[in-house]
Amino acid sequence: MHRVAVLALHGVVPFELGIAGRVLGAARDARGRPLYTVTTCSVDGGAVQAEADYELAVHHDASVLGEADTVIVPPSHRLGTIREHGLLPDDLRAALAGVRPGTRMVAICNGAFVLGAAGLLDHRPATTHWREADLLQRLFPAARVDPDVLFVDDGDLLTSAGVAAGIDLCLHLVRRDHGSEVANEVARSCVVPPWRDGGQAQFIRRPVPRSAESGTAPTRAWVLERLAEPLSLADMARHAGVSVRTFTRRFRAEVGTSPGQWLVRQRVERALHLLETTDWPVDLVADRAGFGTGASLRQHLNAVVGITPQAYRRTFRGRRGPVPATV
Known part of the structure; x- marks a missing residue:
């Protein structure tokens, strides 16, 4: 212990x-x-x-x-x-x-x-x-x-x-x-959010949207249900019912990072979870996390956590075995 x-x-x-x-x-x-x-x-x-x-x-x-x-x-x-x-x-x-x-x-x-x-x-x-x-x-x-x-x-x-x-x-x-x-x-x-990136901004000048504005939380929830799909900034703005420029401004004000950076990190977190809890091949993990290919997953994983998918999986398999997951 x-x-x-x-x-x-x-x-x-x-x-x-x-x-x-x-x-x-x-x-x-x-x-x-x-x-x-x-x-x-x-x-x-x-x-x-x-x-x-x-x-x-x-x-x-x-x-x-x-x-x-x-x-x-x-x-x-x-x-x-x-x-x-x-x-x-x-x-x-x-x-x-x-x-x-x-x-x-x-x-x-x-x-x-x-x-x-x-x-x-x-x-x-x-x-x-x-x-x-x-x-x-x-x-x-x-x-x-x-x-x-x-x-x-x-x-x-x-x-x-x-x-x-x-x-x-x-x-x-x-x-x-x-x-x-x-x-x-x-x-x-x-009863707290499971993850906020350590590199996220500390000081968000306008964390609460003005009453005349709608927040980006519903769109973020919508995105998290569709991480495996190709999603663009325009798709997110369209779901929120605002222009790309307005969505980007509101998103950064509420979350402290850009929509693109946030999306990549959510996909990395999904990939890490799948590497820990399934026996899926790296290419399948990459597809289900929204990276498309194993090469793209390796690139993003190395940039965010500085380790390959195989090395990450070996590290955590040393602590507990995989949990079956439905393909």
Whole structure:
């Protein structure tokens, strides 16, 4: 079982503190057994003053960090010398020194400042809440801060923007560790969307359409039912009953990416699901995902996840066998 330690600091934001326990704690294998243990700790094992008007009783000290496979640092509104000078307090520095080499480090929102002060962001891509990104870059100039994305996965170092992006990141961890079927089941349990691309825009200036406009959600649902069919931007605009220009503008305002980029990613997700859960040949997977040919699927899969269909299938077949699917 994968051991996760969540480090609660004074000023912790309760919502983000609870994300790991709720999302990772909902992940189950085929027999219903939990796939993660999630333990919350503080630096000294004592109560933590939350960002809200209450304290949180924490029953573990930082020694659990040394036993964890993944350490998660949620955001805090009381980072003090970390935000001011990029320096860790002595007690927090000592606590993080106990983390084993190779442990996966994860930060939600401004938890990235803690990882930066620990020297973990140097020469690594990272993100945080868009309001905090400039400060993060100034304090840690060796980091490669991207203020525009929901989360960044750099192998053993993962960072996200705030609030809902923390949910996206934890779902991504489940998907990366155990595949899309488990992640989708977790999303259903938590009643959240199963996937948002980490590269999706953080800050959407007009996320809710004006009352005089109709949204693109019905068209997106229509597309998801027809991924295997050849679909053009004109087809989507026609379904929405607007011009291509208007549809593109509304789509980007609501989703944070272009219709074409969104469509490719949905098809990639469909292909990954079929590679995990069926024995279909790659050409058939490509056809059912809307890519037409195996060569097209290989090209898109390599661009999005950096791996071939065969390699992806071998990786996930090592974790569980295929589930029969109807051709």
